[in-house]
Amino acid sequence: TATKPAPLLKVNQSGYLTQGQKLALIPGKSNQAFQLVALPSGQTVLSGQSSESQLWAPAGEAVSVADFTQVQTDGRYRLEVAGYAAVELQISAQPYAQLHDAAIKAFYFNRASQQQDPAYAGTWARPAGHPDDNIKIHASAASANRPEGTVIQSPKGWYDAGDYNKYIVNSGISTFTLLDAWTDFKDFYRQREWTIPESTNSMPDLLDEVLWNLDWMSSMQDPADGGVYHKLTTLNFEGAVMPHQAVAQRYVVQKTTAAALNFAAVMAKASRVLSEFEADQPAKAALFSQQAIKAWQWANENPAIYYQQPADVSTGAYGDNKLADEFAWAAAELYLLTGEQPYLQQFFQLAQPVQTASWASVSALGYFSLVKEAKDLTPEQRNLVSNAITAVADQFVAQHQASAYKVAMVQEDFVWGSNAVAMNKAILLYKANQITAKAGYVEAMQGLLDYVLGRNPLDLTYVTGFGVKSPQHIHHRPSEADDVKAPVPGWLAGGAQPGQQDKCQYSSKLPALSYVDDWCSYASNEVTINWNAPLVYMLAAFSQQVSK
Ligand code: G3I
Ligand code: 9MR
Numbered sequence: 001t002a003t004k005p006a007p008l009l010k011v012n013q014s015g016y017l018t019q020g021q022k023l024a025l026i027p028g029k030s031n032q033a034f035q036l037v038a039l040p041s042g043q044t045v046l047s048g049q050s051s052e053s054q055l056w057a058p059a060g061e062a063v064s065v066a067d068f069t070q071v072q073t074d075g076r077y078r079l080e081v082a083g084y085a086a087v088e089l090q091i092s093a094q095p096y097a098q099l100h101d102a103a104i105k106a107f108y109f110n111r112a113s114q115q116q117d118p119a120y121a122g123t124w125a126r127p128a129g130h131p132d133d134n135i136k137i138h139a140s141a142a143s144a145n146r147p148e149g150t151v152i153q154s155p156k157g158w159y160d161a162g163d164y165n166k167y168i169v170n171s172g173i174s175t176f177t178l179l180d181a182w183t184d185f186k187d188f189y190r191q192r193e194w195t196i197p198e199s200t201n202s203m204p205d206l207l208d209e210v211l212w213n214l215d216w217m218s219s220m221q222d223p224a225d226g227g228v229y230h231k232l233t234t235l236n237f238e239g240a241v242m243p244h245q246a247v248a249q250r251y252v253v254q255k256t257t258a259a260a261l262n263f264a265a266v267m268a269k270a271s272r273v274l275s276e277f278e279a280d281q282p283a284k285a286a287l288f289s290q291q292a293i294k295a296w297q298w299a300n301e302n303p304a305i306y307y308q309q310p311a312d313v314s315t316g317a318y319g320d321n322k323l324a325d326e327f328a329w330a331a332a333e334l335y336l337l338t339g340e341q342p343y344l345q346q347f348f349q350l351a352q353p354v355q356t357a358s359w360a361s362v363s364a365l366g367y368f369s370l371v372k373e374a375k376d377l378t379p380e381q382r383n384l385v386s387n388a389i390t391a392v393a394d395q396f397v398a399q400h401q402a403s404a405y406k407v408a409m410v411q412e413d414f415v416w417g418s419n420a421v422a423m424n425k426a427i428l429l430y431k432a433n434q435i436t437a438k439a440g441y442v443e444a445m446q447g448l449l450d451y452v453l454g455r456n457p458l459d460l461t462y463v464t465g466f467g468v469k470s471p472q473h474i475h476h477r478p479s480e481a482d483d484v485k486a487p488v489p490g491w492l493a494g495g496a497q498p499g500q501q502d503k504c505q506y507s508s509k510l511p512a513l514s515y516v517d518d519w520c521s522y523a524s525n526e527v528t529i530n531w532n533a534p535l536v537y538m539l540a541a542f543s544q545q546v547s548k
Pocket of ligand 1 (some may be wrong): 416
C-alpha cells in the first residue's frame with residue numbers, strides 16, 4: 001500500500017552563496033526544529049527552529065522560514081525536519097555560474113538563419129532555419145520607395161520565444177538588458193566563454209551573441225526615412241515544427257513609434273559599447289549611432305503611430321500606446337551617445353516614474369543608464385535619478401520582508417511572464433544597491449532568485465535542465481518538435497499567472513499556482529528572450545561579487 005509522500009522542504013535548488021542569506025521554507029507548520037547536516041560526514045552543523053508560519057496569499061499557502069545564513073562553509077548539506085522529506089543543498093562561492101552559461105547559451109539556440117552544429121549545440125544540433133533573405137513588405141508597411149510586396153533581406157536575430165517571429169520592441173529590451181550586463185559585469189564577461197561559433201575570436205562571447213541580434217535589428221530600419229518596422233513575422237503562428245520546416249512567407253509589418261524609439265535607445269547603447277571594439281567590428285559603432293539618431297528623428301516626426309494588428313496578421317502584437325517612457329529612455333541613451341544637453345532636458349521633461357521593466361514599460365532603463373554613466377549631471381539631477389530608483393527598491397524590500405515566503409512578489413506581479421517580473425525587480429534592487437549598499441537590497445534580490453530556482457509553491461526550478469525538478473514541456477517549438485526528450489536547456493519558463501489564456505487544464509486558480517508543464521500552456525510555460533535576459537543579468541550579478 002502506498003503511503004502519502006512526505007511534504008517537501010523548499011530550497012534554492014542551485015544552491016546558496018557562501019556569504020549570502022540562506023532561507024528554506026517549511027510548508028504548513030510553525031516553529032519546526034531543523035538540522036543542517038554536512039555531507040558526506042553526516043555531522044550536524046546547525047540546529048535551529050523555524051519561524052511562526054504565515055500565509056502567502058499568492059499561493060494560499062502557509063509556510064515558516066528556516067534561516068541557516070550563519071553556515072558559511074562551502075559544501076553539500078542535507079536539510080532535515082521531522083515529518084518532511086530531507087533535501088540536499090549546496091553552499092558555494094559560485095553556485096550560479098554554470099546556470100548563467102546555460103541561460104545565455106539559450107540565445108544561441110534561438111538564433112535564426114544559422115545551422116547549429118553538434119560542436120556547439122550538442123544533442124540539440126539542427127539545420128539552419130529562416131534565412132530571411134526573402135522578406136516581403138506587408139501592405140501595412142508599404143512606402144513610396146518600398147511598395148507592398150517589395151523583397152528585402154533581414155537575416156540573423158533571435159527567434160522571440162517559442163515562436164519563430166522577430167519583434168523589435170521585445171528584441172530591443174532583451175538586447176539592451178544583455179548590453180547592460182556587459183556594462184555592469186565587464187570583468188566577468190571578459191573571462192567567460194560558453195562554446196559558440198565565435199568563441200575563438202577576440203570579442204567577449206556576450207557581445208558576439210548580442211551582435212547576432214543587433215545585425216538583424218539594424219536591417220529593420222527603412223534607410224529612406226529612418227522608420228523601423230514593428231516586426232518580422234509570418235501571417236499566422238506556424239505549427240510545432242523545427243525551424244527549417246517552418247517555411248511560410250515572412251513579412252515586415254507596420255513602422256511604429258514604439259519600434260523606432262526602442263531601436264534608437266538600443267542602437268545608441270550598442271554604439272557606445274562597440275566603440276571599444278573598433279578593431280573587431282570596424283565601423284559598426286558609427287553605423288549604429290547614425291541609425292539611432294535617424295530613428296529618433298522619425299519618431300519625433302511621427303510621435304503617435306501605435307501598432308495596430310492588420311486584419312490578416314495574428315502573431316504577437318507587442319502593442320503599446322503609452323510611449324512617454326520609450327521617449328524618455330531613448331532621450332537618455334541619445335544623451336549618453338552624443339553628450340548633447342537637449343536630450344538630457346527631454347529626459348527630465350518626459351521621464352515617468354520608475355517601474356519594473358518589461359517590453360511595454362521601459363521607464364526604469366533611462367534612469368539606470370544615467371545613474372551609472374552620465375558624467376555631468378547636476379547634484380540635483382543625480383539625486384533625482386538615484387532616489388527614483390532607490391525609492392522603488394525600498395518598496396520591494398518592504399514586500400520581501402512582509403511576505404511569508406520572503407520573496408518580493410505580490411498578487412499584481414503574477415502576469416504573463418511573472419518569473420521575468422521577479423528577475424526585473426531583482427535588477428532594480430541590484431541597481432539600488434550600487435547607489436547605496438544595503439543588506440535589505442541584496443536579501444530581496446536573493447529571495448527573488450531563490451523563488452525562480454525552486455523556493456516556490458511548485459518546488460520547481462523554472463529553468464530547463466537545472467535543479468531536481470524543472471520544466472519538461474515548455475512552449476518552445478524546437479523543444480517540442482525535435483527528437484530529444486529533454487527540452488533545450490537554459491530557458492526560464494514564463495511562470496505562474498492566473499490569466500490562463502491558453503485554456504489548458506490548470507489545477508488551481510491561485511496566481512502562484514497557475515502553471516502547467518505542458519506544451520499547450522503558452523500563457524504559463526512559454527520561454528522568451530526578454531525573460532531570459534534579466535535571468536542572465538542576475539546570474540552574472542551573483543557570479544561576480546555582489547554588494548559594496
Ligand atoms: O496592459 C494591461 C494592463 O493595463 C492590465 O492591468 C494588465 C492586467 O492583466 O494587463 C495588461 O495587458 C497585458 C499585456 O500583456 C501587457 O503586459 C495582457 O493582459 C497580457 O495578456 C499580455 O500578455 C502578453 C502576451 O504576449 C499576449 O499578448 C505578454 O506580455 C507578452 O510577453 C506575450 O508575448 C508573446 C508574443 O506575443 C508572441 N511570442 C511569444 C511571447 C511570449 O508568450
Ligand atoms: O505559439 C504561440 C505563442 O508563441 C504565443 O505566445 C501565443 C499567444 O499569442 O500563441 C501561441 O499560438 C497559439 C495560438 O495563439 C492559438 N492556437 C494555439 C497556438 C499554440 O499552439
